[in-house]
Amino acid sequence: xxxxxxxxxxxAEDKNDSDMDYKKVYEVLxxxxxxxxxxxxxxxxxxWEYSNFxxxxxxxxxxYPDEKAVIGKSLRGFVYSxxxxxxxxxxxASNLSATTDKSYKEFNNSKAEMFKGTRSIINYxxxxxxxxxxxxxxxxxxxxEHRDYYINIKLFSRKGKEKYNLSRTDLTFKALIKxxxxxxxxxxxxxxxxxxxxxxxxxxxxxxxxxxxxxxEIPSEKLEHKxxxxxxxxxxxxxxxxxxxxxxxxxxxxxxxxxxxxxxDNFRKKTEQRRKSLLxxxxxxxxxxxxxxxxxxxxxxxxxxxxxxxxxxxxxxKYSRALIEFAVQNxxxxxxxxxxxxxxxxxxxLKNWSYYDLQTKIEQKAMEYGITVHYVNPNxxxxxxxxxGHINIGLEQNPEFVCQKxxxxxxxxxxxxxxxxxKDIADIIxxxxxxxxxxx
Numbered sequence: 001x002x003x004x005x006x007x008x009x010x011x012a013e014d015k016n017d018s019d020m021d022y023k024k025v026y027e028v029l030x031x032x033x034x035x036x037x038x039x040x041x042x043x044x045x046x047x048w049e050y051s052n053f054x055x056x057x058x059x060x061x062x063x064y065p066d067e068k069a070v071i072g073k074s075l076r077g078f079v080y081s082x083x084x085x086x087x088x089x090x091x092x093a094s095n096l097s098a099t100t101d102k103s104y105k106e107f108n109n110s111k112a113e114m115f116k117g118t119r120s121i122i123n124y125x126x127x128x129x130x131x132x133x134x135x136x137x138x139x140x141x142x143x144x145e146h147r148d149y150y151i152n153i154k155l156f157s158r159k160g161k162e163k164y165n166l167s168r169t170d171l172t173f174k175a176l177i178k179x180x181x182x183x184x185x186x187x188x189x190x191x192x193x194x195x196x197x198x199x200x201x202x203x204x205x206x207x208x209x210x211x212x213x214x215x216x217e218i219p220s221e222k223l224e225h226k227x228x229x230x231x232x233x234x235x236x237x238x239x240x241x242x243x244x245x246x247x248x249x250x251x252x253x254x255x256x257x258x259x260x261x262x263x264x265d266n267f268r269k270k271t272e273q274r275r276k277s278l279l280x281x282x283x284x285x286x287x288x289x290x291x292x293x294x295x296x297x298x299x300x301x302x303x304x305x306x307x308x309x310x311x312x313x314x315x316x317x318k319y320s321r322a323l324i325e326f327a328v329q330n331x332x333x334x335x336x337x338x339x340x341x342x343x344x345x346x347x348x349x350l351k352n353w354s355y356y357d358l359q360t361k362i363e364q365k366a367m368e369y370g371i372t373v374h375y376v377n378p379n380x381x382x383x384x385x386x387x388x389g390h391i392n393i394g395l396e397q398n399p400e401f402v403c404q405k406x407x408x409x410x411x412x413x414x415x416x417x418x419x420x421x422x423k424d425i426a427d428i429i430x431x432x433x434x435x436x437x438x439x440x
Contacts, residue, residue, distance in 0.1 A: 001217065001218045001364060001367045001368075002197060002215060002216070002217045002218075002364075003215070003216060003217075003218065003364065004199075004213050004214065004215050004216075005181075005182055005185050005213075005214050005216070006211050006212070006213050006214075007151070007175045007176070007177065007182065007186070007211060007212045007214055008175070008176040008204070008207065008209055008210075008211050009151065009173035009174065009175060009176070009209065009210050009211060009212055010022065010173060010174050010176060010209065011025045011171070011173060011174075012150060012172045012173055012174040015150060015152075015172035015174075016168075016171060016172050017167050017168070018165075018166050018167055018168070019165075020164075020166070025171065026210070028164055029130070029155075029201070029203070029210060030203070031090075032090065032091060032130055032155065033126070033127065033128055033129075033130060033203070034126065035088075035089050035090060035091060036091070036099055036128045036129075036130055036131070037124050037125070037126055037128045038088075038089070039083050039089055039091070039096065039099050039100065039103070040099060040102070040103040040124045040128060041123060041124055042079075042082070042083060043079045043083065043099075043100050043103035043104055043107070044103055044107055044121065044122045044123070044124075046075075046078070046079045046082060047075065047079065047103075047104065047107040047108075047111075048107075048114075048121060050071075050075055050078075051111060051115075053065075053070075055115075075104070076100075076101070076104050079100050079103075079104055080096070080097055080100040080101075083096060083100055084096055087159065089157075090156055090157055090159060090160025090163055090164075091130075091155070091156070091157060091160070092133075092136055092154045092155055092156055092157055092160075092169060093157060094133035094135045094136055094154075095130065095131055095132055095133055095136055095154070095155065096157075097133065098131040098132070098133045098198055099130075099131040102131055103122075103124075106122060107122060110122060127202075127203065129200040129201060129202035129213070130155070130200065130201040130202070131198065131200065132153060132198065132199045132200065132201050132212070133198050134195075134196050134197050134198050134199075135154075136153055136154040136155070136170075137151065137152070137153055137154075137196050137199060137214075138151070138152040138153075139151050139152075139186065139189050139190050139196070140152070140190060141186070141187070141190060148174060149174070149175040149177050149183075149186050150172055150173065150174055150175065151172070151173050151175055151212060152170050152171075152172045152173075153170060153171060153172075153173065153201065153212075154169050154170040155169065155170060155171055156169045156170075157169070173210075173212075175212070185214075185216065188216075189214070189216055194216045194217065194218055195216065195217040195219065196214070196215070196216055196217075197215040197216060197217050198215060199212055199213055199214050199215045200212070200213040200215075201213075226368055226369050226370075228328050228331075228369055229331055230328075230331050230332065230333040230369070230370065230371065231331045231332065231333050232333040232334070232372075233333065233334075234250060234251075234330070234331060234332045234333055234334065235250070235251050235332065235333075235334045235335075235336055235421045235422070235423060236248055236249070236250050236257075236326075236327050236330070236332040236334070236335045236336070236421060237249060237250075237251065237336050237416075237417040237418060237419065237420030237421025237422070238323065238335060238336065238337050238338070238362070238417060238420065239338060239378075239381075239382075239413055239416045239417045239420055240338065240340070240355050240358065240359075241413060243260075243261055243399075243413065244258050244259060244260060244261065244413050245259050245261055245315075245319060245358070246258070246259040246319055246323055246358075247259075247413035247414065247416070247417050248323060248326065248327075248417050249414055249417040249418055249421060250330055250332060250421060251418065251421035251422055251423075252418075253330075255330075256411075256414050256417065257322075257323060257326040258413075259319050259322070263315070267311055271311075312357070313357070316357050316358045316361050317361060319358065320358060320361035320362040320364075320365050321365060323335075323362060324362065324365040324366055324368075324369065324371070327366070327369075327371060328369055328371075332371065333370075333371060333372060334371065334372045334373075334374060335362065335366055335371055335372070335373050335374070336373075336374045336375075336376050336420050336421060336425075337359055337362065337363075337373060337374070337375050337376070337420075338375070338376065338378035338381070338420060339375040339376060339377055339378065340355050340356075340359075340378065376420055376425055376426055377426040377429075378420070379426075379429070380429045380433070381416050381419040381420055381425065381429070382397065382412070382415075382416045382419075383395045384415075384419050384429060384432070385401075385403035385405065385406060385408055385415070386408075386410075386415050386418035386419050386422075387403065387406060387408040388403060388405055388406040388408065389428070389432055390403055390404065390405035390406065390432075390436075391429065391432055391433055391436055392404045392405075393436075397412060398412060399411070399412060400412065401414075401415040
């Protein structure tokens with residue numbers, strides 16, 4: 001089980017054998033932040049160029065080129081090699097690798113949409129977090145009456161160490177931990193009970209300090225499941241959509257768990273109206289926002305985006321917690337979710353709402369109770385009759401589902417969740433379609 005905790009940091013001058021003060025450290029970290037942006041954009045450029053070459057090659061030879069035959073290694077290895085051998089970046093090698101990997105994966109995930117023209121080419125902004133590999137993090141605490149917590153982070157290459165006149169490639173920070181939960185997590189990471197994973201070092205503009213988004217993993221054998229009775233064969237099917245962010249039901253049960261989109265719609269309308277109002281106000285703003293570029297002039301409007309992100313995170317926590325409580329109350333040992341990769345091209349609501357974040361939170365909370373989460377192919381689940389199994393090809397989505405064969409009527413979303421709650425539903429649908437085609 002993977003989780004994240006945010007730890008505010010201050011530079012520990014007494015733990016570093018360098019002449020740097022915290023102001024200099026901040027300047028250096030901001031410099032690395034700029035380099036991170038440059039690296040990520042370079043990776044996108046290299047991947048884009050290769051993809052265009054690959055498409056042209058396919059048109060000429062009716063097959064895609066072999067990456068290793070063309071560039072001597074995989075594209076993933078090539079982009080890292082190009083960034084590392086250029087000599088213009090000062091990041092520690094494993095952090096540089098984590099940075100190029102992140103951009104490479106994001107390009108691959110968005111490649112289809114970019115080529116279709118449904119989204120623009122990825123371009124990273126200036127406030128990129130620093131990717132910190134798990135090998136670059138060392139955590140320790142001090143003994144004594146008042147225990148202090150420290151994090152040593154490898155940040156610089158050898159060239160970077162010389163450039164910034166440092167004696168080491170790492171810096172040590174003191175973690176400002178005030179709550180018991182974060183303290184417990186830190187101590188378990190130090191003891192090895194929790195495993196440290198790749199994390200993010202980012203600057204918090206509001207608090208004006210750097211923070212480490214520490215990613216840690218609780219091994220499944222060490223995870224203490226909350227003691228509840230679960231039926232391992234009882235499946236809860238969950239569908240995500242615009243009308244109902246979550247609609248779930250147990251196989252064969254008429255009861256359903258539904259979250260209506262009213263809360264989201266009201267918040268969206270209110271914030272969008274406020275954002276437009278602030279953009280209009282920018283035309284006659286005060287002197288403090290004039291002459292500093294369009295971003296400064298529109299700063300209040302941009303802050304609305306942060307508010308939306310915070311609301312979305314909070315709502316996803318609430319919705320996922322309520323769903324897991326429903327599953328536990330009904331003793332469901334399995335939750336089946338739709339595999340929604342590529343859904344952003346079909347459902348704008350799910351793209352904007354971040355279905356991945358919601359599903360991740362469901363998965364994490366399910367793990368606390370020992371509930372298994374499966375992902376199923378959602379193809380045809382919305383048009384299959386959950387009563388007779390008929391696939392209603394060409395049936396348009398309406399609030400009410402009516403089967404063309406048996407006449408079964410029910411709510412569309414409930415019918416979909418019922419199908420998703422069936423074990424091996426993808427195989428069953430495949431067999432049903434094959435049978436229907438035979439009988440034509």
